[in-house]
Amino acid sequence: MNMAVDPRRASGVTPAALELTDITRSFDEGNRKLHILKGANLRIEAGEMVALVAPSGTGKSTLLHIAGLLERPDGGNVFLGPVNCSDLSDDKRTAIRRNDIGFVYQFHHLLPEFTALENVMMPQMIRGLSKKLAAERANELLKYMKLEERVTHRPSELSGGEQQRVAIARAVANAPRILLLDEPTGNLDPKTAHYVFDALSALVRASGLSTLFATHNLELAGRMDRSITLQDGLVTPL
Numbered sequence: 001m002n003m004a005v006d007p008r009r010a011s012g013v014t015p016a017a018l019e020l021t022d023i024t025r026s027f028d029e030g031n032r033k034l035h036i037l038k039g040a041n042l043r044i045e046a047g048e049m050v051a052l053v054a055p056s057g058t059g060k061s062t063l064l065h066i067a068g069l070l071e072r073p074d075g076g077n078v079f080l081g082p083v084n085c086s087d088l089s090d091d092k093r094t095a096i097r098r099n100d101i102g103f104v105y106q107f108h109h110l111l112p113e114f115t116a117l118e119n120v121m122m123p124q125m126i127r128g129l130s131k132k133l134a135a136e137r138a139n140e141l142l143k144y145m146k147l148e149e150r151v152t153h154r155p156s157e158l159s160g161g162e163q164q165r166v167a168i169a170r171a172v173a174n175a176p177r178i179l180l181l182d183e184p185t186g187n188l189d190p191k192t193a194h195y196v197f198d199a200l201s202a203l204v205r206a207s208g209l210s211t212l213f214a215t216h217n218l219e220l221a222g223r224m225d226r227s228i229t230l231q232d233g234l235v236t237p238l
């Protein structure tokens with residue numbers, strides 16, 4: 001695969017797992033413009049776990065959506081490894097999003113009529129994996145998330161923390177390059193939040209996955225490799 005490899009990155013500096021350069025994004029609010037991102041830069045290395053901690057409304061979700069190729073920025077570039085995703089067609093971006101990016105949201109978005117196991121199998125089968133192999137990997141991931149006793153439960157039969165652990169297993173099912181989490185523990189009590197984080201970080205550390213984790217929880221942020229914030233539309237260290 002050699003889609004839109006930027007020549008500056010094909011030679012020289014080792015590409016980051018994810019790099020955002022000069023990202024701008026504004027929204028129309030009535031007849032004025034809200035400038036949310038004003039040239040934000042961010043580099044996440046392979047295997048790095050980065051916390052994004054910033055006040056409500058400063059643009060965390062906007063940044064995550066741009067990094068996850070769910071939205072295009074007004075300006076700037078998004079690189080995944082050496083590939084500049086900004087130049088790609090919507091179809092190619094969708095393929096990268098499906099194969100290389102995992103997303104976990106505050107609310108789990110699991111399919112209610114399917115079991116935990118089936119929810120984790122689904123993205124693998126959409127990608128073309130056989131049912132047998134998808135089930136093997138789903139079982140392995142759910143075991144890793146300490147949910148081996150819950151594989152046949154539907155989301156409504158699981159606690160909030162269990163639902164989020166299934167959502168994490170589903171997000172990593174296709175072995176993405178990067179995992180983006182938008183306040184995945186925001187809806188959980190502190191003890192459960194730490195339990196979910198323990199399971200996540202064991203998985204992340206074992207697989208060398210790179211993660212960007214938006215949270216308001218400073219204790220969780222302190223357990224990651226570094227923390228960043230958004231200030232006046234720019235990414236700065238916290």
Ligand SMILES: Nc1ncnc2c1ncn2[C@@H]1O[C@H](COP(=O)(O)OP(=O)(O)OP(=O)(O)O)[C@@H](O)[C@H]1O
Nearest residue numbers: 027028034036054055056057058059060061062063
């Ligand atoms: N599609 C949109 N149209 C108009 N305004 C938007 C849109 N998306 C986001 N905004 C505005 O941009 C700002 C940043 O939103 P964003 O959701 O990125 O913030 P956030 O930091 O994730 O907030 P929170 O922590 O509350 O989730 C907010 O003022 C929001 O109202």
